[in-house]
Amino acid sequence: MIDTISIIVVTLLIAVTTLPQVLKAKQWKDLTMAVAILLFASASGICYINHIILFDPVSIVRLIFEPIGRSITAALQS
Amino acid sequence: MKKIHPRQFMILTVLYTIGTSLLIIPSHSAAVVKQDAWLASIGMSFINLLYIVIYILLMHRFPGLNLVQIAEKLLGKWLGNVLAWLYITFFLLLAALLLNYIGQFIHTSILTSTPVWFIYATFALVVVIGIKYGLEAYARSAELFFPIILIFLSLIMLMLVFEVDVSKLLPIAEHSLSSLFLSGLKMSAFQEHICLLMLVHLVDNKNKQTAARALFTGSALGLAVLFAITLLTLLILGSYNTGHALYSVYVLVKKVSIGDFFQRIEILMIAIWFLTVFVKICITTHASLIGMAQSLKMKSCKPLVFPVGLLIAVYSMFVMPNTAAFFEFVNVGWFPYGLLLMFVFPLCFLIIDFVKQLFSSSNDSGASEPNKRPYS
Numbered sequence: 001m002i003d004t005i006s007i008i009v010v011t012l013l014i015a016v017t018t019l020p021q022v023l024k025a026k027q028w029k030d031l032t033m034a035v036a037i038l039l040f041a042s043a044s045g046i047c048y049i050n051h052i053i054l055f056d057p058v059s060i061v062r063l064i065f066e067p068i069g070r071s072i073t074a075a076l077q078s
Numbered sequence: 079m080k081k082i083h084p085r086q087f088m089i090l091t092v093l094y095t096i097g098t099s100l101l102i103i104p105s106h107s108a109a110v111v112k113q114d115a116w117l118a119s120i121g122m123s124f125i126n127l128l129y130i131v132i133y134i135l136l137m138h139r140f141p142g143l144n145l146v147q148i149a150e151k152l153l154g155k156w157l158g159n160v161l162a163w164l165y166i167t168f169f170l171l172l173a174a175l176l177l178n179y180i181g182q183f184i185h186t187s188i189l190t191s192t193p194v195w196f197i198y199a200t201f202a203l204v205v206v207i208g209i210k211y212g213l214e215a216y217a218r219s220a221e222l223f224f225p226i227i228l229i230f231l232s233l234i235m236l237m238l239v240f241e242v243d244v245s246k247l248l249p250i251a252e253h254s255l256s257s258l259f260l261s262g263l264k265m266s267a268f269q270e271h272i273c274l275l276m277l278v279h280l281v282d283n284k285n286k287q288t289a290a291r292a293l294f295t296g297s298a299l300g301l302a303v304l305f306a307i308t309l310l311t312l313l314i315l316g317s318y319n320t321g322h323a324l325y326s327v328y329v330l331v332k333k334v335s336i337g338d339f340f341q342r343i344e345i346l347m348i349a350i351w352f353l354t355v356f357v358k359i360c361i362t363t364h365a366s367l368i369g370m371a372q373s374l375k376m377k378s379c380k381p382l383v384f385p386v387g388l389l390i391a392v393y394s395m396f397v398m399p400n401t402a403a404f405f406e407f408v409n410v411g412w413f414p415y416g417l418l419l420m421f422v423f424p425l426c427f428l429i430i431d432f433v434k435q436l437f438s439s440s441n442d443s444g445a446s447e448p449n450k451r452p453y454s
Contacts, residue, residue, distance in 0.1 A: 007392075014384040022381045033374060034381040041389035048396050057171050058397055062411045065418075069410040076260040 003049045011042040081282035086217040088292035088299075089224045090357060091274055095126075095300025096227075097358035098179055099268045100351060101325050103304050104311040106268075106405065108320035111253045111261045113246065115317065119308040121262025123301040126269050130297050132424045133275050134290040139431055145275040146372045152430050161423065162373040165272070168419050169366035170390065172270055173359055175404070177201055177394035180355050182401045187328060188348065198394045201359070206387035208360045209367065210380070213280050216360050223353045230346045231303065237334045237343070238310055246316040264409065267416030271297060272424070276365035324401050363390060 015038060022031045047054040082090075103122070107115035140148045145165060150158030177198055185194045208216040251258075274293060281289035311320045311330050320326045328344055335341040367386055371379035398404045 010388065014388060018381055018384050025377075027377055027381070029374060030376050030378070030381045033370070033376065034385050037382060037385035037389055041385060041392050044389070045392040045395075048392065053396060056396070057167065057174075057393075058407065058411075061171070061415050062407065065414040066411045068414040072263075072414060073260060073410070076256045076263075 004046050007042055007045040011038055014038060080214045081280050082214055082217045084281055084287040084289055084292040086221055087281045087289055088296040089220050090217055090361060091293055091296025092300045093220055093354045093357040094274060094361055095269050095297055096303055096354045098176055098355055099304055100307060101327050102268055103265055104308045104320050105323060105326040107261050107265055108317050111257055112317035112321060113312060114251060114253045114258060116309045116312055117251060118258045118261035119305045121258055122265040123305060125262055125266040126297060126301055129421055130271060130294055132428060134294060135428055136424060137278055137290045142279055144279045146369045148427060152427055159373050162369055165419060166366050166369040169273060169362050173362040173390045174393035174397045176355060176359050177390060178398045179404060181394060183325060187325060195395055198391050202387050202391035205359045205363060206383055209364050210383050213277060220357050227350050227353055230350050234331055234346060235310060237336060238314060241333055242313045246313055264413045267413040270420060272420045273362050273365040276368050
């Protein structure tokens with residue numbers, strides 16, 4: 001529980017320090033992107049703490065590139 | 079926009095090249111090609127320099143543009159953006175992997191009782207602060223660290239020379255040329271110089287001192303250091319110990335002992351490693367931020383710095399469970415991924431540009447206007 005609260009606190013801290021300036025400058029695209037990344041990072045962190053992997057980029061890279069890597073290795077080692 | 083001097087860019091390139099490779103390269107190559115790892119390291123240097131030549135050609139063809147801008151200019155808005163996001167995700171994943179690797183190293187070798195998440199968070203915070211202050215600030219800090227790193231490295235190498243045993247390199251060239259080439263190819267994916275192509279528009283070219291020259295010199299210097307360290311590790315630890323130790327260079331430096339009073343200087347190596355990895359993660363994260371800001375047509379990447387920092391810190395926690403899994407992943411999965419983004423795509427950019435130029439020159443044959451962007 002304490003881990004989840006710490007991630008929420010860090011997220012709020014980042015939001016408080018970063019977003020007001022963007023809001024004041026009325027940079028809507030920048031604001032949307034910053035909020036989206038912040039929420040995604042925060043959600044990923046909370047999910048990880050609760051043993052749920054929201055999105056694992058390494059497994060995607062593995063799925064696509066490991067067969068290619070194996071075939072290159074086999075071709076050069078034979 | 080404040081720009082950096084080509085000399086600073088060269089220093090960044092040297093530190094970027096040394097980065098994590100300092101710990102990875104000797105063990106990784108010795109595990110496969112054993113005592114011939116130094117030959118594979120030479121192969122790696124040539125392959126990396128070939129990548130650099132491609133990047134330099136791109137820089138000559140598109141002066142003042144970075145990788146995302148080049149992709150957009152060559153392939154149009156849609157396809158250019160797709161490629162830009164492929165690079166951005168590559169940079170983000172790389173930053174998370176680097177943070178994970180240094181976190182695992184600190185956790186297993188130095189601060190064994192400290193929770194690993196705390197190490198990730200602290201390092202990510204330092205990186206984020208560095209980027210928040212801008213390229214100029216961390217380039218200057220790199221410039222300050224550079225002589226210290228050089229002194230420490232020279233000192234370590236000098237003291238290790240007394241432990242050298244040349245017989246540990248025998249038999250030379252026992253492995254086939256294709257095995258050495260494969261090992262060199264795999265190791266070349268650890269020097270992701272493509273990230274530096276995202277910063278070239280921030281380098282102030284001065285007459286002969288250009289970003290291209292700085293990139294080449296910096297890479298060559300960094301690769302020379304990696305070769306020297308690989309050779310020393312093999313000459314002192316031997317291929318078996320080098321290949322089986324997770325952090326062979328760390329083990330190597332622990333062996334320094336002069337007169338039973340000058341010993342335990344591994345902290346110098348750790349200092350070098352911290353500084354170089356700090357620069358590497360800063361550049362990689364900054365490259366992803368610049369890419370995001372440019373592909374989304376944002377005014378500045380500054381609002382994204384802390385959110386992306388949090389994203390990288392979170393992902394570094396679960397991107398790799400341990401160093402053994404990291405090695406297994408980089409051995410088979412990472413190198414074709416890196417090869418595609420670091421070699422195949424840039425080469426395709428060059429070919430597309432060449433074909434485009436060929437078509438445009440054949441269409442304009444007889445036109446009086448000379449070619450504004452000669453290929454040479």
